[in-house]
Amino acid sequence: MADATMSYQPALASGEAIAARRRFRILRKLLHHRSFMVGFVIVLVMVMAALLAPLTGIDPNKMAIRFRFRPPQDAYWFGTDQFGRDLFTRTLYGAQLSLWIGLSVAVLSGVIGAAIGVLSAQFRRLDSLLMRIMDALMAAPAILLAIGLGAALGPQTHSVIIALAVAYIPRTARIVRASALVTRELEFIEAARVAGASSLRIMFRHLLPNATGPLLVQSTFVFAYAILAEAALSFLGIGPPPPAPSWGNIIAEGRSFAVQSWWIMLFPGFAISLAALGMNLLGDGLRDVLDPRLKVEG
Amino acid sequence: MYRGILMRLSQAVPVLLIFSVMVFMLMHLLPGDPAQAIAGPDASPEAVDKIREQLGLNRPLPIQLLEWFSHLAVGNFGESLVLKQTVVSAVIERLPVTLSLSFISLVITLPVGLGLGVVAAYWRNTWIDACVMVTALLGVSLPGFWVGILSVLYFSVTLGWFPPSGYVPLSEGGLWLWFSSLIQPAVVLALFQIGFLARITRSAMLDVLDQDFIRTARAKGVDEWTTISKHAFRNTLIPVVTVLGITLSLLIGGSVVIEQVFALPGIGRLIVQGILARDYPLVQGTMLLFGFAFVVINIIVDIIYTFVDPRVRYG
Numbered sequence: 001m002a003d004a005t006m007s008y009q010p011a012l013a014s015g016e017a018i019a020a021r022r023r024f025r026i027l028r029k030l031l032h033h034r035s036f037m038v039g040f041v042i043v044l045v046m047v048m049a050a051l052l053a054p055l056t057g058i059d060p061n062k063m064a065i066r067f068r069f070r071p072p073q074d075a076y077w078f079g080t081d082q083f084g085r086d087l088f089t090r091t092l093y094g095a096q097l098s099l100w101i102g103l104s105v106a107v108l109s110g111v112i113g114a115a116i117g118v119l120s121a122q123f124r125r126l127d128s129l130l131m132r133i134m135d136a137l138m139a140a141p142a143i144l145l146a147i148g149l150g151a152a153l154g155p156q157t158h159s160v161i162i163a164l165a166v167a168y169i170p171r172t173a174r175i176v177r178a179s180a181l182v183t184r185e186l187e188f189i190e191a192a193r194v195a196g197a198s199s200l201r202i203m204f205r206h207l208l209p210n211a212t213g214p215l216l217v218q219s220t221f222v223f224a225y226a227i228l229a230e231a232a233l234s235f236l237g238i239g240p241p242p243p244a245p246s247w248g249n250i251i252a253e254g255r256s257f258a259v260q261s262w263w264i265m266l267f268p269g270f271a272i273s274l275a276a277l278g279m280n281l282l283g284d285g286l287r288d289v290l291d292p293r294l295k296v297e298g
Numbered sequence: 299m300y301r302g303i304l305m306r307l308s309q310a311v312p313v314l315l316i317f318s319v320m321v322f323m324l325m326h327l328l329p330g331d332p333a334q335a336i337a338g339p340d341a342s343p344e345a346v347d348k349i350r351e352q353l354g355l356n357r358p359l360p361i362q363l364l365e366w367f368s369h370l371a372v373g374n375f376g377e378s379l380v381l382k383q384t385v386v387s388a389v390i391e392r393l394p395v396t397l398s399l400s401f402i403s404l405v406i407t408l409p410v411g412l413g414l415g416v417v418a419a420y421w422r423n424t425w426i427d428a429c430v431m432v433t434a435l436l437g438v439s440l441p442g443f444w445v446g447i448l449s450v451l452y453f454s455v456t457l458g459w460f461p462p463s464g465y466v467p468l469s470e471g472g473l474w475l476w477f478s479s480l481i482q483p484a485v486v487l488a489l490f491q492i493g494f495l496a497r498i499t500r501s502a503m504l505d506v507l508d509q510d511f512i513r514t515a516r517a518k519g520v521d522e523w524t525t526i527s528k529h530a531f532r533n534t535l536i537p538v539v540t541v542l543g544i545t546l547s548l549l550i551g552g553s554v555v556i557e558q559v560f561a562l563p564g565i566g567r568l569i570v571q572g573i574l575a576r577d578y579p580l581v582q583g584t585m586l587l588f589g590f591a592f593v594v595i596n597i598i599v600d601i602i603y604t605f606v607d608p609r610v611r612y613g
Contacts, residue, residue: 022587132309136316139589141551144569150326150584151573232555235443236570251444258451268446277439283437 029289042278046271050099053092060093060245061085067230069261079263081254087149090245090265097246098227098275103159105226109172110167110219116169117176117211118203121184129178134170142167143229152240157240164229167224175218179211220286224279231272247272306600310593317589321582322366328361353579375583382576385583388568395465395564399557400474400549402484407491407545412538414492415499416531419507432498436491442552446486446559453482463561483560487552491545495538502537506530536607543599547592 030036053060064084072079078087116134120127137145144162153159183189184207192202233239234248242249247268254264333350334341350356354365369376377387418430454462460482466475506512507530515525556568561567565584572580 093573125397132312133316135309135313136589138547139313139317140585141547141554141588141592143551144585144588147515147554147569147573148321148324148581172476224439228439231441232443236555236558251447255447259449259455262451265444265447269441269448271439272444273436273439276401276441277435280435280439 011112026289029030030285033285033289035281036097036289039278039281039283039285043272043282046095046099046275046278050095053096056089056092058086058087058089060090060244069257071261072263075141078267079261081250081261081264082257087250087267091247091271093245093249094247094268094271095275097157097240097244098230098272101230102162102223102226102279103273104161105164105168105230106163106219106223109168109222110215112165113169113172113218114176115207115209116173117178118180118207120173121177121180122199122209124202127177130173134173137166137170142225143232146233146234147238148227150233154239155238157244160230160233160239163233164226167229168225168294172215172218175209175214176208179214182205182212183207188210199239213286217283217287217290220279220283224276224283227272227275239247302604303597303601307595308327310597314590315572315591316368317593318586319363321586321589322363324351324582324585325334329403349482371587375586376494376579378572378577378580378583380572380577381580385587388580389565389584389587392563392565392568394467395554396550396557396566398468399480399484399487399562399564400546402477402489403491403549403553404546406488407495410488411492411495412499414496415524416503416534418496418500419503419534420526422504427500428579431500434493434496434500436594437489437491438497439493440489441554442490443559444595445489446483446556446595449482450560451484465564480562483556483562486559487549491548494548495541495545496542499538503530503534507548508534509533538539539599539603539606541569542602543596546595546599550592 010194019237020172029153050176062085064080066084067076067080068082068084070076070080070084076086078089078091081087081090084133116130120130140148146160146167148164149163150159153162189202190207197205230239230246231248231251234246237252240246250268251265252259254268309527325456331351333346333355337349354362357365374387378385378388381388414430414434418427419436421427453459460478464479466479468476471479512525512530515529516522520529553564554569556562557564557566558570565588569581569584572578572584
């Protein structure tokens with residue numbers, strides 16, 4: 001008798017225990033996913049490089065005209081630029097800037113996009129207004145919108161973040177909305193409503209958690225896009241102003257000397273590619289594990 | 299179906315209105331005084347006042363907005379401060395460059411992107427698939443402007459195959475010079491779209507290949523080529539067409555940056571130069587034209603969609 005009661009215990013496990021087990025299963029799948037792990041290692045190395053940048057002990061903006069245009073060698077791993085600045089140090093500090101901008105854009109557009117998405121799924125009357133605004137934001141190519149906004153806000157790091165976040169909000173909002181529209185037709189939402197749950201509770205306790213997978217996948221891809229877009233904006237002269245060691249800035253400055261001093265623009269380009277590659281791989285892995293149905297990443 | 303198209307068109311009207319208001323607000327978002335910014339730091343107060351008068355910035359905001367709309371209604375998108383010509387004429391002058399670049403790039407993107415996706419899906423989990431997917435991943439990860447500069451260094455400077463920059467109009471240099479001035483930027487521009495399209499095509503094709511009707515086709519003895527081209531590929535196109543709008547958007551967005559690398563006098567370069575010269579009416583007007591063009595393109599994509607997938611009656 002006592003044994004029988006015991007054996008029923010697991011079936012009566014609490015919701016938290018089930019959720020914890022589910023999380024554990026997802027984590028295990030991710031650990032066995034090849035592209036996720038490759039991406040994870042790349043991103044980890046980038047983060048380490050960014051955090052450890054001060055360890056080179058060199059000021060990224062310190063000029064040393066006597067040592068300008070040095071090709072990569074023992075003392076200067078990535079060479080020096082037209083002002084004799086150490087490019088290895090500058091590339092590491094560039095990682096700080098790029099990752100910070102990518103993270104901020106991913107988080108900002110994720111939070112605001114998610115809020116807009118669940119709001120328009122929950123309140124049908126808001127839906128058409130919010131979605132028309134999103135359509136309007138998507139009317140111009142994202143990079144063009146970011147160029148316009150970035151130019152209007154002035155060449156600063158935070159205006160690049162705002163411009164890119166605004167440019168990527170609509171797609172995130174649409175993805176969360178689509179997921180929430182499916183969830184809200186499920187029976188447990190009706191049960192919650194009958195039990196007297198408020199709209200707010202339904203939105204943030206039920207609709208949003210059920211959209212976490214697609215939201216996380218999308219935000220990871222936004223991170224990758226933001227790194228590429230920030231570099232492009234800097235290259236066009238609409239990013240953080242020089243002498244900020246942004247990767248796009250280094251390439252733009254090194255471009256005039258590219259024929260003789262190819263190394264100036266070579267290494268920051270590798271850094272951008274590697275960072276974007278890492279985030280894309282992470283996104284692919286997350287998508288495969290969390291949301292196998294999601295295909296469109298734009 | 300015509301009802302669907304009409305409905306789609308009526309949806310576009312509020313989008314265009316909201317977009318116009320947003321572009322209008324861009325000018326008023328500017329920190330400080332745009333008139334002062336345009337005139338420069340050394341301008342006399344009179345000169346600043348004159349610019350303010352010229353732009354109508356001294357009037358109340360709602361009035362300015364109404365004026366802006368009344369100008370748009372008659373096709374007046376404003377006048378450039380630096381170029382001394384209307385925005386519309388400046389854009390029309392540069393349109394052939396951007397259109398040629400986008401066209402060549404699209405002609406490269408579609409077959410290569412779709413082809414790579416189909417090949418990867420058909421030989422899934424083999425080394426062919428792996429190679430294609432790594433290529434596609436590189437396509438969406440490498441910054442186009444950087445690849446562009448490297449490409450100029452190698453193909454133009456070292457090998458001397460193509461001109462490093464500049465544009466030769468079709469009417470002046472003939473087909474070959476026009477083509478050789480555009481092929482390098484077009485390929486660089488296509489890389490991202492190819493990666494994007496190949497990844498989506500692969501997963502769409504994988505979905506279709508698992509369907510029962512493919513098994514049926516094979517079981518009844520349809521040859522492999524027909525199964526793939528007629529049954530699988532056609533159904534793969536349905537989800538792919540939905541991202542055609544995004545692909546075009548990426549293409550035009552990318553061309554803004556690529557035009558800068560190859561010094562092509564297109565619309566992207568017009569906008570960037572407008573921004574650097576603080577020519578706000580030009581930037582505003584060009585952005586607006588871009589947005590209008592895209593709303594129209596998206597409607598066309600939706601209409602194509604109803605042809606590709608007859609199940610969709612209205613978008």
